Amino acid sequence: DGGVGKTTLTQHIFRELEGSFQVSVWVCVSLDFNAERLTQEIVKKIPKVNDEKDNATNHEVIAQRLKSKRLLLVLDDVWRYHEDEWKKLLAPLNQTGGEKGNVVIVTTRIPKVASMVTTTNSSIDVERLTHEDTMSFFEVCVFGDQQPWKDHPELRDVGSKIVKKLKGFPL
Numbered sequence: 765d766g767g768v769g770k771t772t773l774t775q776h777i778f779r780e781l782e783g784s785f786q787v788s789v790w791v792c793v794s795l796d797f798n799a800e801r802l803t804q805e806i807v808k809k810i811p812k813v814n815d816e817k818d819n820a821t822n823h824e825v826i827a828q829r830l831k832s833k834r835l836l837l838v839l840d841d842v843w844r845y846h847e848d849e850w851k852k853l854l855a856p857l858n859q860t861g862g863e864k865g866n867v868v869i870v871t872t873r874i875p876k877v878a879s880m881v882t883t884t885n886s887s888i889d890v891e892r893l894t895h896e897d898t899m900s901f902f903e904v905c906v907f908g909d910q911q912p913w914k915d916h917p918e919l920r921d922v923g924s925k926i927v928k929k930l931k932g933f934p935l
Contacts, residue, residue, distance in 0.1 A: 767933040770871040770890050771840055777869065778838055785867070786833035787811070793842045799852035806837070826856035834865035842872040845880045892932025899927045901934055 782788035789809045791802055803822040810829045817824065835857065857866055870881050878887055893901065902923060903913075913920045 766873055769934050770873070772934075773888070773890060774838060774840065774869060774871050778836070781836055781867070784834075785836040785865075787830060788836040790838045790840065792840045795843045797842060797844045797846060797849055799849040802839070802853055803856070823856040830857070834867075836867050836869075838869045838871070840871045842870050842877050842881070843874060845877045847880075850881065893934060894932065895927065898930055898932055898934070899924065902927050902930070 778788065778790060787810055789806055791805050791809075793802065800822070803826065807822050807825050807829075810826065813829050813831075816828055820828065837857070854868070857868075870878070872878050872881075906923070913923075
């Protein structure tokens with residue numbers, strides 16, 4: 765489901781992990797899973813190295829720039845899976861010498877995509893919040909550390925009606 769917090773959770777993980785990698789790249793994919801487009805975006809986000817070849821392909825540039833470096837790559841909001849495009853996208857990462865330490869994180873709302881791209885048992889299913897959790901989150905967003913329910917219990921009923929309409933989506 766959209767709006768359950770996949771990207772927000774991944775942003776937190778990315779910030780926690782990026783210091784452990786020489787190169788960290790975040791790319792939003794959405795509907796256009798095109799290896800060439802994604803490769804161009806990745807190239808733009810990887811720092812240049814001194815001995816880069818002129819007229820190199822994007823794949824060669826990635827391989828040069830990542831040689832013996834560990835990469836953290838996030839592909840956010842993947843909607844489609846095309847095996848050929850997936851292999852093309854990952855091909856330069858397999859030529860860098862750092863592939864044993866490379867990490868690719870994919871966020872998707874489509875379970876079939878998640879099952880096709882996974883290489884570990886490290887998937888996280890992000891579910892809707894329970895009514896109680898949504899209510900608690902709502903209270904913090906609206907009132908901060910104040911506790912208006914104590915002095916104005918009628919607000920709890922209004923808040924509860926609003927939270928029901930949110931249907932467990934924190935967005």
